[in-house]
Amino acid sequence: MAKAKVFIYEKPFDGFPKEDDLKLVEEDLKPLKNGEFLTEAVFLSVDPYMRGYAPFLKTGTVFLGGQIALIVESKNPNFPAGKYCFGQYGWRSHTISNGIPDPNNILHEYVLPDFKGLSPSLGLGILGMPGNTAYFGLLEICHPKPGETVVISGAGGAVGNHVGQIAKLKGCKVIGIAGSDEKGSWLTNEMNFDHFINYKTQNVRKTLKEIAPKGVDCYFDNVGGEISSTIVNQMSLFGRISVCGAISAYNDKHPKASALQAAMAIKQLKMEGFIVTRWADKWFEGIDQNLQWIQEGKIKYRETVTEGFENMFRAFTDMLKGVNYGKAIVRAKSIVK
Ligand SMILES: NC(=O)C1=CN([C@@H]2O[C@H](COP(=O)(O)OP(=O)(O)OC[C@H]3O[C@@H](n4cnc5c(N)ncnc54)[C@H](OP(=O)(O)O)[C@@H]3O)[C@@H](O)[C@H]2O)C=CC1
Numbered sequence: 001m002a003k004a005k006v007f008i009y010e011k012p013f014d015g016f017p018k019e020d021d022l023k024l025v026e027e028d029l030k031p032l033k034n035g036e037f038l039t040e041a042v043f044l045s046v047d048p049y050m051r052g053y054a055p056f057l058k059t060g061t062v063f064l065g066g067q068i069a070l071i072v073e074s075k076n077p078n079f080p081a082g083k084y085c086f087g088q089y090g091w092r093s094h095t096i097s098n099g100i101p102d103p104n105n106i107l108h109e110y111v112l113p114d115f116k117g118l119s120p121s122l123g124l125g126i127l128g129m130p131g132n133t134a135y136f137g138l139l140e141i142c143h144p145k146p147g148e149t150v151v152i153s154g155a156g157g158a159v160g161n162h163v164g165q166i167a168k169l170k171g172c173k174v175i176g177i178a179g180s181d182e183k184g185s186w187l188t189n190e191m192n193f194d195h196f197i198n199y200k201t202q203n204v205r206k207t208l209k210e211i212a213p214k215g216v217d218c219y220f221d222n223v224g225g226e227i228s229s230t231i232v233n234q235m236s237l238f239g240r241i242s243v244c245g246a247i248s249a250y251n252d253k254h255p256k257a258s259a260l261q262a263a264m265a266i267k268q269l270k271m272e273g274f275i276v277t278r279w280a281d282k283w284f285e286g287i288d289q290n291l292q293w294i295q296e297g298k299i300k301y302r303e304t305v306t307e308g309f310e311n312m313f314r315a316f317t318d319m320l321k322g323v324n325y326g327k328a329i330v331r332a333k334s335i336v337k
């Protein structure tokens with residue numbers, strides 16, 4: 001009988017996640033029925049939303065997340081054996097699915113489109129949810145124009161580095177904010193960013209004033225908190241703010257709030273939050289555009305890979321601590337091409 005390794009959400013996170021908040025167990029899998037298929041996780045994603053959404057997750061259930069899995073056995077013609085699929089199966093090594101679309105979540109699972117020889121792991125990053133977050137979240141909310149100044153917080157991560165590169169393609173001046181000088185060198189030397197601010201060692205307000213004396217036209221906000229308050233207070237007239245996430249507060253029991261209203265009113269700003277699934281109907285259009293930019297050499301990507309399914313928790317907390325450059329993923333199984 002096939003077995004799955006599964007991480008169970010054992011204890012509610014209290015502040016920064018602890019290793020014994022999750023428990024690794026084995027689960028017996030039943031033989032496949034007609035319409036079902038069996039997958040084996042090859043790459044698994046670790047994302048900030050897992051920490052953000054955890055308070056709403058029931059303890060005793062599988063911890064949440066997306067994965068790229070190989071279909072190893074199938075009794076469902078829409079999910080043939082040998083293909084890779086994306087599935088929101090949670091932190092589990094093997095999964096039996098019935099392949100029935102979820103009307104409330106049409107992105108629950110799909111066979112990966114043709115990535116033209118690129119790694120299927122990109123389906124968790126630039127050719128998946130974070131790639132579409134950058135693409136739609138920047139273009140549909142900020143509408144950046146050539147010559148404008150775009151600031152991105154969380155710039156060294158999966159979403160942030162991609163937002164900056166797209167903004168450069170649109171002819172903008174791009175300023176990234178992240179937590180180490182090494183990330184800054186990578187962003188400016190390799191990812192085409194114009195400037196970088198280290199929020200841990202530099203005065204963001206003062207440095208931003210020097211780099212962008214006329215103000216910020218577009219702010220792509222990945223972090224919230226004090227960094228974002230500082231930037232919102234340096235926006236230009238009719239500036240646009242795309243609120244993508246607030247990772248600076250996900251582990252806080254009592255997040256601090258600061259006032260944005262004066263800057264919003266005086267500068268007549270537009271601030272809009274979004275969840276990327278808003279663009280589910282255009283999901284594969286976003287993936288195609290990002291793939292085309294990669295193939296044309298216009299956009300680069302980077303992955304930070306942790307080896308081994310049993311190291312999911314370390315990969316997750318490393319990502320929360322800022323160890324990752326680009327997309328943080330776990331490789332559960334080697335694939336030989
Ligand atoms: N709205 C939506 O639909 C979506 C929203 N998101 C959001 O986008 C943001 C980025 O996600 P993603 O690119 O996947 O993750 P990242 O790859 O950017 O990883 C998280 C990064 O956050 C930074 N970070 C951690 N703690 C803090 C802090 N206290 N202050 C500032 N930065 C911090 C770290 O980098 P550093 O070294 O710079 O500290 C870390 O590498 C998150 O807020 C996430 O929730 C993501 C996907 C979809």
Ligand SMILES: CCCCC/C=C\CC(=O)/C=C/C=C/C=C\[C@@H](O)CCCC(=O)O
Pocket residue numbers: 045047048049052053065066067088124128129130244245246275276277
């Ligand atoms: C109350 C705190 C909420 C914190 C998080 C909120 C918003 C930011 C964020 O990170 C949103 C993420 C959206 C994710 C969209 C899709 C996922 O449900 C599944 C995608 C699975 C995958 O591709 O890995």
